[in-house]
Amino acid sequence: MIIRRVTLLGHKDHGKSTLIGNLSILTGSVTEARINDAKKTSEKLGLKFEPGFILDSFYEEREEGMTIDTTRAQVKYGEDAFEFIDVPGHEELTKNMISGASYADAALLMVSTKEDEGIKTQTKRHLFIAKMLGIERVVVAINKMDLAQYKKEKFNEIKDELSEYLTNIGFNEKNIAFVPISAYTGEGLTKNSANMPWYKDGSLIEMLVKFSGKKKAPSDELVVLLQGELGSDKKILTGKVLSGSLYVSSKVKILPSNEELSIKQIVVRGKNVKKAVKDENIALSIESEVSGKIRGSVLLDKDSNKKISREIQTTIFFLRNMNGRVSILINGSRINCKSIQINKVIDIKTGKEVRGSNIKPLGAAKALIKLENKIFMERFDSVPELGRFAIYDNDKFSGIGIVEVVK
Amino acid sequence: MIIQDIKELEEKSIYIIREATNNFKNVAALWSMGKDSTSMLMLARKAFLGKVPFPVIHIDNGIDFPETYKFRDELAKKWNLDLIVAKSEIKPEMSGFACCGANKTVALKKLMKERGFDALIVSIRRDEHGIRAKERYVSPRTKEFKWNYKNQPAEVWGNYLSELGKGGHVRVHPLLDWNEIDIWNYTKREKIPMNPLYFSRNGHRYRSLGCTHCTVPIKSNAKSIDDIIKELEITQVEERAGREQDKEKSYVMEKLRALGYM
Numbered sequence: 001m002i003i004r005r006v007t008l009l010g011h012k013d014h015g016k017s018t019l020i021g022n023l024s025i026l027t028g029s030v031t032e033a034r035i036n037d038a039k040k041t042s043e044k045l046g047l048k049f050e051p052g053f054i055l056d057s058f059y060e061e062r063e064e065g066m067t068i069d070t071t072r073a074q075v076k077y078g079e080d081a082f083e084f085i086d087v088p089g090h091e092e093l094t095k096n097m098i099s100g101a102s103y104a105d106a107a108l109l110m111v112s113t114k115e116d117e118g119i120k121t122q123t124k125r126h127l128f129i130a131k132m133l134g135i136e137r138v139v140v141a142i143n144k145m146d147l148a149q150y151k152k153e154k155f156n157e158i159k160d161e162l163s164e165y166l167t168n169i170g171f172n173e174k175n176i177a178f179v180p181i182s183a184y185t186g187e188g189l190t191k192n193s194a195n196m197p198w199y200k201d202g203s204l205i206e207m208l209v210k211f212s213g214k215k216k217a218p219s220d221e222l223v224v225l226l227q228g229e230l231g232s233d234k235k236i237l238t239g240k241v242l243s244g245s246l247y248v249s250s251k252v253k254i255l256p257s258n259e260e261l262s263i264k265q266i267v268v269r270g271k272n273v274k275k276a277v278k279d280e281n282i283a284l285s286i287e288s289e290v291s292g293k294i295r296g297s298v299l300l301d302k303d304s305n306k307k308i309s310r311e312i313q314t315t316i317f318f319l320r321n322m323n324g325r326v327s328i329l330i331n332g333s334r335i336n337c338k339s340i341q342i343n344k345v346i347d348i349k350t351g352k353e354v355r356g357s358n359i360k361p362l363g364a365a366k367a368l369i370k371l372e373n374k375i376f377m378e379r380f381d382s383v384p385e386l387g388r389f390a391i392y393d394n395d396k397f398s399g400i401g402i403v404e405v406v407k
Numbered sequence: 408m409i410i411q412d413i414k415e416l417e418e419k420s421i422y423i424i425r426e427a428t429n430n431f432k433n434v435a436a437l438w439s440m441g442k443d444s445t446s447m448l449m450l451a452r453k454a455f456l457g458k459v460p461f462p463v464i465h466i467d468n469g470i471d472f473p474e475t476y477k478f479r480d481e482l483a484k485k486w487n488l489d490l491i492v493a494k495s496e497i498k499p500e501m502s503g504f505a506c507c508g509a510n511k512t513v514a515l516k517k518l519m520k521e522r523g524f525d526a527l528i529v530s531i532r533r534d535e536h537g538i539r540a541k542e543r544y545v546s547p548r549t550k551e552f553k554w555n556y557k558n559q560p561a562e563v564w565g566n567y568l569s570e571l572g573k574g575g576h577v578r579v580h581p582l583l584d585w586n587e588i589d590i591w592n593y594t595k596r597e598k599i600p601m602n603p604l605y606f607s608r609n610g611h612r613y614r615s616l617g618c619t620h621c622t623v624p625i626k627s628n629a630k631s632i633d634d635i636i637k638e639l640e641i642t643q644v645e646e647r648a649g650r651e652q653d654k655e656k657s658y659v660m661e662k663l664r665a666l667g668y669m
Contacts, residue, residue, distance in 0.1 A: 001411060102564045133564075
């Protein structure tokens with residue numbers, strides 16, 4: 001069964017965990033034992049039944065009514081299966097939100113209609129980060145409709161404001177849907193609510209089926225990322241095909257060292273094969289040893305004109321101010337940065353680029369990054385795995401970035 | 408229970424196991440002789456051309472089932488495993504939290520110190536327990552084995568780098584994405600040898616295997632892997648329902664894990 005990976009997004013207390021808890025129950029995707037456990041905890045804390053406790057399992061999460069770290073819940077719906085990635089909504093926990101959301105291929109945003117809740121900066125920040133992470137489709141669940149007397153006007157008000165923001169930050173209108181729900185009462189989740197006859201589109205889960213699923217590979221040119229040697233044998237390399245296909249007969253070269261290789265044998269999942277395709281992990285037996293460092297190198301077609309570089313034009317998102325040695329982490333390799341030059345600041349509230357050279361914590365910018373060493377990178381929209389990175393300040397995770405131009 | 412694409416799961420696990428051996432100097436794996444860690448060894452064999460390249464550790468409190476010891480010795484020989492048995496001493500009155508939390512963890516700490524392992528492959532899965540669902544693929548532990556679950560490191564896009572605190576180690580979790588039913592489908596497809604206790608005798612079988620003091624069998628007539636898969640498709644019982652240490656009181660798993668339990 002193919003699993004559709006959907007990350008939850010949204011401000012804290014807008015009902016993310018409650019929604020997934022209730023969806024798990026309504027679709028019969030969770031055992032009675034786990035529902036009973038959540039019931040018991042709710043009683044113990046003197047609360048009405050809180051479906052969110054099916055996911056929030058840490059003592060602190062339940063006591064404080066707040067998700068601390070990301071988790072996943074699988075939900076079965078007919079022939080479709082979802083893996084919902086629940087993430088914390090709290091600003092201080094954006095690091096954990098990024099960790100969870102980076103594994104998704106679609107997003108479900110929760111916005112509460114409640115007077116003091118609504119669209120917050122953190123709501124927009126989550127959307128902005130999701131776009132950076134490569135998520136192209138969003139279903140917006142406008143939640144707590146029961147508290148807004150199921151009014152169409154309230155739904156439209158939020159819908160209009162968010163539509164504009166989503167297109168500002170680059171989402172295609174065709175890839176956005178809005179659904180009115182109540183995560184707590186369960187209305188609108190698996191079937192439309194009689195209380196909202198004005199809403200004609202599908203229920204939340206029906207819309208999610210339409211707006212999720214795997215994306216097509218953007219490129220078919222061969223790129224294999226090498227992980228290292230297999231044990232002490234320097235003539236057996238391991239790696240992963242990131243794009244295109246590798247054949248035993250392929251004429252390939254390795255970058256940065258720029259040496260040609262002859263392949264003797266390819267092993268995939270323990271078996272000899274003639275061809276390895278995208279996303280397969282390979283062990284590669286080669287004719288003669290390679291001189292340079294293997295880890296972090298890439299295999300390309302012999303005639304490929306792709307190059308290594310030390311300058312990239314990027315969009316970056318910062319969690320915190322940095323004052324130590326800055327480096328980027330890309331596919332398990334750390335590379336020190338010489339400089340990060342901010343060209344434009346992105347205003348998270350409007351999604352627009354503005355002039356400036358300083359970004360505040362939890363802010364974003366367009367930046368030119370110069371690296372200490374030349375490495376092989378790709379545009380994020382071409383080979384995502386080689387066009388995205390984590391930013392470290394000394395050893396502290398401090399942000400993420402995507403490559404727009406390799407200079 | 409959702410059945411996932413085994414090929415996709417296998418690829419991810421192989422990648423993570425290889426990343427562990429590339430990122431860390433001295434890797435070992437825990438092997439309880441259960442279905443998960445045995446499947447992990449199969450994946451490691453696939454990742455490394457037929458041979459598990461790291462030592463496998465059995466933390467032995469001396470009260471595992473006789474079938475488990477027999478299974479261990481046979482498979483260790485067949486797969487040519489570098490088996491380390493870390494003995495922990497057990498007192499007759501010990502069970503649950505005291506046994507798993509203190510006793511087993513102490514034996515593991517001692518071994519880790521002696522051998523200087525910096526990464527430990529542990530075959531936990533998200534669907535086993537709500538607390539395990541919160542884990543990272545690569546998860547640091549302090550020198551004291553503590554899991555700082557309130558401030559886990561970022562793990563973005565499968566960039567599995569983890570900062571090693573001084574004297575600490577990392578736990579590597581290559582099976583995090585697998586469901587219980589996927590493990591059985593894989594066992595069937597790959598013909599992985601399995602502990603006989605998983606299969607029904609006299610109307611009972613062990614669904615999750617621990618030691619003789621704390622594990623109780625469930626009612627089941629599943630005598631074959633196919634029967635088990637059918638049973639799992641409709642079960643309303645949690646996998647670890649037969650594991651005493653999970654339910655002494657609430658959050659015991661969280662406490663155990665924060666102290667270094669698997």
